[in-house]
Amino acid sequence: MKPASFDYHRATSVEDATQLLSELEDAKILAGGQSLIPLMNFRLSTPPHLIDISNLPELSEIKVDDRSVTVGAAVTHTTLLKTQRVASELPLLVDAEKLVAHEVIRNRGTVCGSLAHADPAGEMTAVIRVLDGAVRTSSVDGERTIQAVDLFEGPLQSSLKENEVIVEAIFPKLGRNSLSSFREVARRHGDYAIAGAVSVVDYDDARSIASARTAFLSVGPVPILISFDQLLAKTKISDIGHDEIYEIVSSQLNPQADVHASADYRRHLAAELAWESLKACV
Amino acid sequence: MTTRSFGKAVRRTEDLRLITGQGSFTDDAGPNALSLVMVRSPYANARVVSIDVSEAEQLNGVTAILTYEDLPGRLAEPLPLLIPHPSLSAPRTQHILAKDYVRYVGQSVVAIFAADRYIGEDAAERVIVEYEPKVAVVGIDGALGPNLVHDDVPRNVAADHSEHVGDVDSALAEAPHVLELDFEMERSMGSALEGRASHATWDRHSRKLRIQNATQTPTSVRFAVANILEIPDEQVEVFAIDVGGGFGTKVIHPWPEDILTAWGAMNYENSVKFTEDRVEHFISSSHERGQRHHAKVGFDEEGRLLGLDVDFVHDNGAYTPYGMIAPLITATQLPGPYRLPNYRVRFRSVYTNTVQVTPYRGAARPHAVFTMERTMDRIAAFLGIDRSEVRQRNFIQPDEFPYDLGMIFQDGRPAIYDSGDYPEMLNKALSMIEWDSFAERRSEAPPGKRRGIGVACYVEGTGLGPYEGGHVRVETGGKIQVSTGLASSGQGHHTVFAQIVADELGVPFEDVEVVTGDTRRFQYAVGTFASRAAVTSGNAVAEAARLVKEKAIALAADALEANPEDLEIVDGQVQVKGTPVRAIPLSQVAVLANPLRYSFSEAARAATQFAGNGSFDEPPIKPGEDPGLEATGWYSPIRATFASGTHAVEVEIDLATSEVEILRYCVVHDCGRIINPLIVEGQIHGGVAQGIAGALYEQLAYDEDGNLQNASFMDFLMPYCTEIPKIEIDHLETPSPLNPLGIKGAGEAGVIPVSAVIASAIEDAEGFEINQMPLFPSDLHSMRLASGREPA
């Protein structure tokens, strides 16, 4: 379990990083290394060059404005988790971060690294999906914004081009009349979830549901979003029926079996967790 | 008086060193050693057609690459069969490097000696091996099917063994009730934090092969290496300074890498090191636990056992280096604490194309206990009596010891229980968990949850022979040096042996320094396994300390001109009883014990030739005496001593997620006289944790081609401390009459009944039968659906 040899480059700026990325053959960005290094140790990934962006001050910021929380590419899970303004302005991010791995991994792993890695079991992929957020990227060809719905293409497959770096992730804030909740089941504390559901419910002024949706992790190739607008619009949260939610979710999800769980169990769990997380949005 | 430390919760002397990074593990040695890297088979069952190492050999930093063809002399022979047995009709052991065939994914095929592990792995990628794959035999069903693991072993049967006591057929024929039951346990493994490791150095000046090895049995590694390399034992030194857990895997020896590192060191003018990585530990060391049992039990209206007939299949993997010890333990430990006048057991130990199976902590007892305890629960359910009551009615009573099972145990000697109090143990466990008031707590389960309670009992044969020895020497500086041949892999040997010696000799605990598992210090030993270290080495060092004490008193009697009977040793001083002013420190006795020509200190002058010691009628060393205040003691048990325990657990199951939460876990444990409750409890905690792992988290998931699908800690779910509940412990102490200290083994106990007790509680909560372990939420979910007991 030792990586193949590679050259290490410490980027001096985003521009330097994108420049190196376009010049060096098969180079990869190194952020916290919590996903990439294990893959390299197993020699499942053998990049000849790593470009380390984890020390760039310009990527280390968390910005909060009226509309969103913007997280730079060098911001670790721990930093996001411990930032007071995030907790007060978009508590869902903190709820989700508590479920990401263990402290030592959160201390190094980055939020944007999670998104670039595009693991459908990653909490942040489901969060950015349910919030309809986006990532901003940079490359020698210029900058662009990729909406969450377009970012994830398959397990460990994002729509990033080979020469693109995620510079920051944008998580839109929830309105004053919106609530969110995250539920997941993992076999061990801090493990990737067997299934998880993150729900957002928007209320109208009459405390009736205006819109409701749930994003799921670990039950498909990408984070999957299900809208309950049709079923729930204009109803009260207390009127939500377990069986209808269960039915909608289980009929729309098609998870895979693995050594930890059967497909049926995963589907069942996702449906139960959707129900629980929706009910918790009160 | 010296304060006795036996029985006290003395803090472990090992811990400060270990937790501040000052341990000395094998991989800490030889930073510049050549790295041994193995190319392992990616196929479970295949013929090796050709091997091309030419490209790999070109790589800078590669010293040598070996295939089977390159192995000289005895290195080309199969590795030794460690424990032969008459019923083991078709034993097979692997070669150091695959000869023509590979029989499991992970088997060593090519050995690379490289400047470091990175280069070694680069080279491994460049070795081209052509295989001709065959159908893999996986799992017990696979073994019973038409395909063979070894072409010359029909039906894949390595051993077919039966034993019986009484007349089972008549007992079952006459029994008012008979149940037929099937149980199965899947594979798991010990997963020590430190994998296998060996670092070998050839000192060409002193012509010694020095081997630091992460082993539970250094003396045997030494003999095996010397034998295979065909060099004198005297040239080989093996020591295990610190070993990061063993759990049975590190009893197995010699591993191919043990021999190759030693041979490489003698041939490549550099020391050679092998440090197993985690994937290798999963696919090329040892597994355990895969067994399928069919039981037929006869009993009367009261639930009394009349006869039990058990037929089981043991999946031994591709090779049998440890013989058939594991299934043999299942066979003999299955009756547990119950009177079983008519018992017959038959097992077949069968080959599969998977990693070899050798004893892992608990050593095939978890399956035995699972079968027996599930059977007791079924009898209770059938008759509608309480599960605890069925057990009480069948226990061997305290006045029935010694109780002869009528069977031969794993040490080749009769299985005779020496002592115990099973009824009292169960009573203690029941009151601890508040068994009688459980109905109330069951009804208080929150909505969406079900609660259940379970209990399970076991008996464990511990402290086997053939023997261990210990050496105690009083140094003139005042330190007491103790050594014993078996190695420590984290158990706390340094602490308990020091406690024993301190008490026996009458010296402060702090003055005792213990070395274990170093053939340079102690040449004869068996090893650390079968919960035997405290019993065997403990009694041996106690004997050595008693001999030293005798010698010290005799010498001091001369010096103090006192009668030996009037002397005692207190706090390291030999003194006249009741008159502590007439005293001489042991360190000074040590000086006198070694008549000197040359002085080295003020104190030493007393032993020099003009000091006026002794009479001219006798030589300075009297006939029958040896210089030095030291002695070697031995302990060779007549047979195993049997520890016992009862576990009780209360669980709560979430009906939506099928997760099982352990609300309370209670242990009553009897390992005879307790040397150190802190250490015994630590052993129980670790054991229970591994038991919970095996019950609810771990499995070794082979696919049909024999690939281990979860060979990493990401997918092999060894629980974290967050998954392990508080473990409540109470002790019972029924001393063993077999050894002077009255102790029994405690190392494995915690793990043994855990699968059984958790199954009992889940069954109690859910109302459908639990016949297999492990049980994941996913399994429980589908079992509940299949049972029709869906949550309302």
Ligand SMILES: Cc1cc2nc3c(=O)[nH]c(=O)nc-3n(C[C@H](O)[C@H](O)[C@H](O)COP(=O)(O)OP(=O)(O)OC[C@H]3O[C@@H](n4cnc5c(N)ncnc54)[C@H](O)[C@@H]3O)c2cc1C
């Ligand atoms: C034991 C363990 C448990 C874990 N459990 C969880 C869990 O429960 N939930 C969870 O969500 N995660 C979990 N993780 C994963 C961890 O959260 C991720 O590794 C981490 O967040 C990814 O970020 P990183 O900075 O470490 O990325 P890296 O490992 O450095 O990179 C990952 C990939 O993304 C690319 N990349 C990284 N940053 C960028 C960027 N800015 N632009 C373009 N490409 C980029 C890299 O090239 C690489 O391909 C676990 C990890 C471990 C080791």
